Amino acid sequence: MDYFTFTKMHALGNNYIYVDMFNENLPEDLLSKLAVRVSNVHTGIGSDGMILICPSDIAPVKMRIFNNDGSEGKNCGNGLRCVAKYAYENKIVSEKNFKIETLSGLVEAEIHEEAGEVYSVTVNMGNPRLRRKDLPMIGLDSEMVVNEQVEFSNQTLYMTGVSMGNPHAIFYVDSIEDAPLTTLGPIIEKDSRFPEGVNVEFLEVLNENEINFRVWERGSGITQACGTGACAAVVASVLNGKTKRNEQTTVHLAGGDLFITWTDQGHVLMTGPAEVVCTGTYYYNK
Numbered sequence: 001m002d003y004f005t006f007t008k009m010h011a012l013g014n015n016y017i018y019v020d021m022f023n024e025n026l027p028e029d030l031l032s033k034l035a036v037r038v039s040n041v042h043t044g045i046g047s048d049g050m051i052l053i054c055p056s057d058i059a060p061v062k063m064r065i066f067n068n069d070g071s072e073g074k075n076c077g078n079g080l081r082c083v084a085k086y087a088y089e090n091k092i093v094s095e096k097n098f099k100i101e102t103l104s105g106l107v108e109a110e111i112h113e114e115a116g117e118v119y120s121v122t123v124n125m126g127n128p129r130l131r132r133k134d135l136p137m138i139g140l141d142s143e144m145v146v147n148e149q150v151e152f153s154n155q156t157l158y159m160t161g162v163s164m165g166n167p168h169a170i171f172y173v174d175s176i177e178d179a180p181l182t183t184l185g186p187i188i189e190k191d192s193r194f195p196e197g198v199n200v201e202f203l204e205v206l207n208e209n210e211i212n213f214r215v216w217e218r219g220s221g222i223t224q225a226c227g228t229g230a231c232a233a234v235v236a237s238v239l240n241g242k243t244k245r246n247e248q249t250t251v252h253l254a255g256g257d258l259f260i261t262w263t264d265q266g267h268v269l270m271t272g273p274a275e276v277v278c279t280g281t282y283y284y285n286k
């Protein structure tokens with residue numbers, strides 16, 4: 001019987017099992033299966049997936065994220081805030097500003113703490129990628145996907161595509177309560193026009209500084225919050241003339257609020273909480 005210690009953390013209810021790979025050594029060929037096992041609420045710990053906090057050659061720390069279906073994501077906004085909190089509180093870093101390596105590049109975190117406890121983190125998520133091929137989405141190259149008419153399951157929808165290093169398909173609804181999350185979410189996620197799948201977000205714009213937001217995540221289904229999705233939502237809303245560039249937008253997710261700005265310099269700033277739920281030991285057979 002093998003085992004490893006873990007920390008369960010959440011950011012606005014988007015919860016993951018975090019493994020400190022500075023002190024643990026999980027077999028690479030088992031990572032996907034372990035993510036599925038630990039995520040299972042009946043036979044495992046219960047979470048939206050598993051996140052590894054790893055050494056890096058180009059930053060003080062590296063994040064790897066696995067969804068609860070075992071697929072590895074390339075970025076995770078809520079995960080980054082929890083990784084930053086863990087790295088600071090466990091003295092992996094000593095500065096309040098530091099870089100984190102992800103599979104989609106380097107991001108910069110800024111810790112907000114009181115008496116040594118991190119209560120909030122700001123992450124510079126870098127620039128959004130706006131070309132169709134960046135999502136990726138099948139279709140003509142070079143053009144963006146902004147308010148494009150697309151048919152899904154015999155329904156005509158208008159989609160905006162934004163990558164934050166991971167793909168997001170954004171749709172607007174009149175009322176967030178009517179968002180077809182469980183009906184269209186899984187269909188769009190696996191649509192063949194998205195060769196790598198896609199995260200699916202529905203937005204209700206309340207005013208030019210506030211958005212209601214719900215998400216069907218690639219590889220995890222409905223979650224309480226999606227940090228990269230909220231960033232993509234703000235970028236999409238600026239592109240569609242609904243919110244303002246360089247002004248902070250409050251994104252109301254099921255689990256709480258994120259504060260996001262797409263700056264004139266091009267990068268996206270995201271600020272929000274990160275919390276520890278518990279620590280423990282997970283036992284498994286290879």
Ligand SMILES: N[C@H](CCC[C@H](N)C(=O)O)C(=O)O
Pocket residue numbers: 014065067072073074075076077078079166167199217218219220223225226227228229
């Ligand atoms: N499901 C996402 C990864 C998790 C992203 C989300 N939890 C966030 O906070 O950004 C994907 O496969 O691209």
